[in-house]
Amino acid sequence: MDGDARREANGRRPGEVRDWPPSSLLGGLGPADRDLLLALGTRVRYPPDKVLMREADRTDFVLILLDGLVKVTGHADDDRDALLAVRMGGDVVGEFAAVDGQPRSATVTTCGPVLAQSVTRADFLACTRDEPRISHAVNRTVVAKLRSATTHRVNFTGCDAATRLARVLHHLVMTYGERAGEGAVIRWPITQPELAGLAAASEPSVQKALRRFRDLGAVTTGYRSIRVDSLSRLSDIAFGDR
The missing domain is CATH 1.10.10.10 (Winged helix-like DNA-binding domain superfamily/Winged helix DNA-binding domain)
Structure with a gap:
């Protein structure tokens, strides 16, 4: 990870419960499965305005957001950075590249301080392979993102x-x-x-x-x-x- 990101000792916080939305990955998991997921990787604090993932990069780690907000942007044809989405504590970012091994599809930047769990692609894939409930929860969040993108397009038609x-x-x-x-x-x-x-x-x-x-x-x-x-x-x- 970047040198200016401050790592906290040990990634695991057994029994940790925050006010994560039920629709988020962490908010939708039971305590045992949440502990399993948060036992992976390393806990990292990021400062405001920090680029965590950059569009087209070949990195493949996953970030599970614990606290704070990030914005997801994409580079448009007219050279603007288009805001695609906002993600908050409880959400996961970077899972697309981890699943398919392709370059990053968007840039992720912190909006204020962010606390996250950084998980390697290998650990993330092993967890979703071995833990069906976690795999189902991850799939549910991916589908929710795709549904949201579709709704966004439909709502804009003719407006x-x-x-x-x-x-x-x-x-x-x-x-x-x-x-x-x-x-x-x-x-x-x-x-x-x-x-x-x-x-x-x-x-x-x-x-x-x-x-x-x-x-x-x-x-x-x-x-x-x-x-x-x-x-x-x-x-x-x-x-x-x-």
């Missing part, structure tokens, strides 16, 4: 840029946001270019839509931050015509 952005924001706050009264807060840095990439929109279109959302009392924007003041208003913008 204008403002509606696409509203649906992106709604998904982000419902999945990764911290509820606060009638709204929610995204407590990790996200830029307008990244929002534009997720919404398949131009930056001027995103800026115009955000001004409209602010005028409607749906969101408040700051430097690399977004607060949803009213989830109901944002939902109306995103899905009101359904």
Whole structure:
């Protein structure tokens, strides 16, 4: 691993339980299977804005996220870095390259401090081969990612840029946001270019839509931050015509 990543002694934390979402890999496993998985590899802390995996690289280790957030980006044809997804504690990243041995399909970068378990490809594959419940859980998370990508494409069909952005924001706050009264807060840095990439929109279109959302009392924007003041208003913008 990179020299500036600080390793913690021993990877295993028997009986460790965090507030992992049930839909995540770790949140969906029982205590015994979770302990087996977390006994693999090495625990590593990463600083903010650290590239953990780079698109097209031939590395094949897997990272099981324990705490913090990472963003997954891909290099678009117009030379932009498009934000593809966000992953949080409980999720796994890098499993595609571990399974098929192909180059990395995307770049993974930390959004703030991240604690993860780094597992070699050999150990990861051996575990999924020998432990059927863990293998099933990994397969379930892969399918969930593919379903999410399909839903993302379907939801965008025939929508204008403002509606696409509203649906992106709604998904982000419902999945990764911290509820606060009638709204929610995204407590990790996200830029307008990244929002534009997720919404398949131009930056001027995103800026115009955000001004409209602010005028409607749906969101408040700051430097690399977004607060949803009213989830109901944002939902109306995103899905009101359904």
